[in-house]
Amino acid sequence: MYSQTRDGKVRFFETYIDPRTRQRKTISVTMDADTKFTRKKASERLNARIRQIKAQDGQIHDMSLKELTGAYIAYQKAHVQPQTVIGDEKALKAVREILGEDTDIHTIDARYITQRLDATGETPTRKNYRLKHIKKLFKWAYRYDYIPNDITGKLVKYKDSEKARREFKYLEQDELRAVLDAMDMRKYRNLTEFLALSGLRIGEALALTSDDFDLENRTITVNKSLSLVTYEIGSTKTENSDRTIHIQTELLPVVERILPDCFRRIQYPAYNKYIRETTERIIGRPLTAHALRHTHVSLLAACGVPLDVISHRCGHSDSDVTREIYLHVTEKMKDRDAAILDSIRIM
Numbered sequence: 453m454y455s456q457t458r459d460g461k462v463r464f465f466e467t468y469i470d471p472r473t474r475q476r477k478t479i480s481v482t483m484d485a486d487t488k489f490t491r492k493k494a495s496e497r498l499n500a501r502i503r504q505i506k507a508q509d510g511q512i513h514d515m516s517l518k519e520l521t522g523a524y525i526a527y528q529k530a531h532v533q534p535q536t537v538i539g540d541e542k543a544l545k546a547v548r549e550i551l552g553e554d555t556d557i558h559t560i561d562a563r564y565i566t567q568r569l570d571a572t573g574e575t576p577t578r579k580n581y582r583l584k585h586i587k588k589l590f591k592w593a594y595r596y597d598y599i600p601n602d603i604t605g606k607l608v609k610y611k612d613s614e615k616a617r618r619e620f621k622y623l624e625q626d627e628l629r630a631v632l633d634a635m636d637m638r639k640y641r642n643l644t645e646f647l648a649l650s651g652l653r654i655g656e657a658l659a660l661t662s663d664d665f666d667l668e669n670r671t672i673t674v675n676k677s678l679s680l681v682t683y684e685i686g687s688t689k690t691e692n693s694d695r696t697i698h699i700q701t702e703l704l705p706v707v708e709r710i711l712p713d714c715f716r717r718i719q720y721p722a723y724n725k726y727i728r729e730t731t732e733r734i735i736g737r738p739l740t741a742h743a744l745r746h747t748h749v750s751l752l753a754a755c756g757v758p759l760d761v762i763s764h765r766c767g768h769s770d771s772d773v774t775r776e777i778y779l780h781v782t783e784k785m786k787d788r789d790a791a792i793l794d795s796i797r798i799m
Contacts, residue, residue, distance in 0.1 A: 454486065454494075462486045464494035468502045479505075517560070518553035520598060524589055527596075533689055535681035543585040550582065557599060560590075562606035576610035583607060622746035622777060623648070625754070627735045634734045639718055640726050642710050644744060649703040651748035651766045653677065654741040656693070658720060659685050662712040670699040672707075674767065680720055693767040749774050753781040 454464045465480045481497045483490040503515075521544045528537045550568050551560060565586060569579045587604040594602040623631060628648055635641035647657055655677040664673045673696050677688045688694050699707055724741050732738035745766065752762050759778050766774060 454491075457482065462490070464491070464498065466495075466498040466502065468505075515557050515598060516553065517548055517551055517555045517557055520557050520593055521548060521553075521589065523598070524592055527592070533677065533679060533686055534684075535679050536689065538681055540585065540588075543581070544589065547582060547586055547589070551586075557593065560603075562603050565603075565607060576612045579610050580612060583609060621739060621743050622750045623731075623735070623739070623743065625751060628747060628751075631731055631734050634730055637726065639715070640723055642706060643715055643718060643723060644727065645706050646703070646710065646715075647741065647744035648747045648751070649700070649706060650697065651745055651752075651762075652697075653689065653693075653745060653767075654720060654724075655680055656688060656767075658715050658718060660714045662714065665699075665707060665711060667699075667704075667707070670704065671696050672699060678720070683720075688767065690768065695764065695767050697765050746773065746777055749777045750781050753778045754785065 454462050457463055461482050461484055463480050463482045465478055467476055467478050469476055479498060479501055481494050481501075483494050525537065525541055525544070528540055550572060551565065552568075565583075569582060572579065572582075574582075587607060590599065591602065591604050593599045594604075632641055632645060635644060643657065646652075647654065650657070650672065652672075652674060656674050658678040659676045660672070660674075664675075665671075666673070675688060675694045676685055677693075678685055720741075727741055727744075728738040731743075749762055749766065752765075753759075759775065762778065763774055768774070
């Protein structure tokens, strides 16, 4: 619909239903002439304005999955580390292919997601990985009013037979000692011991400077991280990652050895290759640098440190992996204690 203006231009109109009042409203845009090209441009501008109005009202009723993931990634770029954005973009590209990028997000429910994931024929481990990113996306969409309901509570993880394998992505105490003893490169041994005793992420450790250490008060300030994708120093992974941790007595000599240069001369790819090769040679399982963070969690759990204390030290308020490791270790301790009691005779 359009009309001629007094100055010879053309005004194009479009109507829409206000999502809150349910009343019909009209918006317009003025173009220089009435041609096939200007009609198309007018339509694009009018539809964009309608979408913007609905978005501001928190009531987007015709948004595709592609548009939602685009909005989510834009938000991520402003709030999280670049490597996290890169990982999310890659994961959500696969999610769009599975669920259909042109699918209206308001038609996506738990049953649809489950059916589409089942149709992929992927392993439970892979489907749970997809599910993790789908939950993140739709929790965010609900929080910012792109969808009216939170569907993520209805999404159930797949039973994963590979879970037992993941439970061993950390070093037991005797394994850690054996790996450290086998390390013939001092700088790598220092970093390995530091990560296992501090619980820092590898990027956080590589970004440390001498200014971050307070030996008088025995603290380490963690407020930056080296991106393992861009190799630039930036903020930590999340808001909860900024923290100050205590330098316990066991960690103190390691800190004194690495100061003042810290880990400035260590390149992540070379170190990660070294740790993988060393762990495979010594304990028969190739582990990455991140496994040392899991090792820290397991060692603290074995010493009876509460889960909330471990979580705070590691820089997150909630972590499924940390909880899994903690519960696994504490269950093993219960089994050990039961075996000890069964082996003795009191009377």
